[in-house]
Amino acid sequence: MTPEELAAVRCDLEDFAADVFEPFARVDQRRWGGVYLRGLLLDGQRKSVEPMAARLGEDGNRQALAHFITSSPWDPVHVRARLAWKMQDAIRPTALIIDDTGFLKDGEASACVARQYTGTAGKVTNCQVGVSLHLASDHASAAIDWRLFLPETWDASSPKADPAKVARRTKCGIPAGAGHVEKWQLALDMIDETRSWGLDIPLAIADAGYGDATAFRLGLQERGLPYVVGISSRVTAHLGSAVPSVPHYSGSGRPPTARYPDPAQSVKQLVIDAGRDAAKGVQWREGSRPGSGRSGLKRMYGRFVALRVRPAGREIRKAVDGPELPACWLLAQWPASEPEPVQFWLSDLPPHTALTTLVRLAKLRWRIEHDYREMKQALGLAHFEGRTWAGWHHHVTLVSAAHAFCTLQRLARAPKEAAPA
Known part of the structure; x- marks a missing residue:
């Protein structure tokens, strides 16, 4: 960077810190928040308090930085909310x-x-x-x-x-x-x-560590928040075309439960039954390495199967009113070189959702x-x-702020000038 560009970045950082740390109650908290942020952004292998203090020159007060991050009584939620508003825009x-x-x-x-x-x-x-x-x-x-x-x-x-x-x-x-x-x-x-x-x-969007939890998917539905979540191959479901049969009820005793004619199968088996020919090629983005894409970068491409299914399980059955289990999308990646599908997702996006949209959103998790x-x-x-609960939450919040600043700097540059943090 030229001296003029470096001065502009420093000015941007001061403005960013003043905005993000505005909720701090005391002037000294705002000051040390800005200093800690600078310490995280400076070159150096370790970003703990002592090595950062050594790199910060006249602002390198190790004791003050340690107190600010470990035991100063500021609420990280206020800083996170400011970051969220800024980064949403x-x-x-x-x-x-x-x-x-x-x-x-x-x-x-x-x-x-x-x-x-x-x-x-x-x-x-x-x-x-x-x-x-x-x-x-x-x-x-x-x-x-x-x-x-x-x-x-x-x-x-x-x-x-x-x-x-x-x-x-x-x-x-x-x-x-x-x-x-x-x-x-x-x-x-x-x-x-x-x-x-x-x-x-x-x-x-989440991976299978969250998508496998039926209660998580139901929680998203209760909040009216559509999802695309990874799942493991052992999750079970019926095909979307399956229709439950409702046994005759004479009106005495507990009403019988509606049942699907065939038992639920693993999502892996459902995709295998659909066959390799059901897989379609989809390019979802261009990567960062040289390749054959339009921009000269490698194409991110794969073969995918999308089926309408009805996820099964006791938790889902308890949450449903009526005999039919709700239908959703099952997305599976099936590489041409593999004998069976290798990755799976569930999504409750509408039935008319395009395959390319499902794939692009599932793969957005790379971010x-x-x-x-x-x-x-x-x-x-x-x-x-540090070893404290508050210190951990303070540190990860300020690292998120440093990362947000780097992201804003990248977005402000021309694409050809963009660089990693």
Whole structure:
């Protein structure tokens, strides 16, 4: 960058910080919020307090930065709401994406650390897990809300409570009312929270970790929020054309339950029964690597099957009035080189929805991986070394702010000048 361009970026950052940190009650909180934000954006391998303080020059007051991020009494929700309003205008989101990411830890002292599965490591390991919610469109995305997942071992009311972990709750500053809540419920809570900020997002997207939970899909339906969610191959359903039979009822005793003539099958089997010839080729976007697309980039292309189905299961049956289970879309990716389909989604978008639309929305989830990569590799998302509940929420909120600033800078440039964070 030229000196003039660098000065313009600094001015943009000052304006951005003044807007995002406007809810802070005290001048010193606004000051250290801006300093911490600068520390996250400066080059450097570690983005924890001590190395950031060393890079910040005269603003590098380690003690003040540590106090601001760990124990200063500011509410991250206010900052997240400001970010959400700002990024909604910039991104013009088509969807809300829900996912979670792991924060690997060596010790046991940090809030909510436990041996648990995380896709970050691809295995069960010692970590924290954060659930996040992102605004997304085809050209940009931004994290706007977070929850720290509290495992059952940290919940005194759980049969799986670990006395040593429960005893650490006070030292970690975990609120007395915080208990174990499933990740899909945390996601629904965040959707409710963002709607209370005035955001109106037309669609929810999530992977199979959320889509497999029938209660999550029902929760989205109760909120009137359409979805495209990944599912595992073992989810069961009837074909959309299936019609239940209602046994004759004489009027005495409990009425008989309507039944489908054939048992529900796995979604994988339904797609296999439809046959390989049912798969159609779809290009959903162009990637970032050189290739044969119109812009000279690699085409993102695959073969997909779309079927109308009726998901089965006890939870769905309890939630339905009437004999018929509701119909929705089953989308499956079936590569020409594979003997069977490899990935599956459910969507309650209307029956007339085009295959290309279903595929584009299902594949929009790649934006969340893009966000996690930038926030972890460039902005220190997983570098927080504090051990408190409040400190974790403060840090991830400020990393989200730094990522949002980088996104705004990219959007403001010409496409040929756009660069990673």
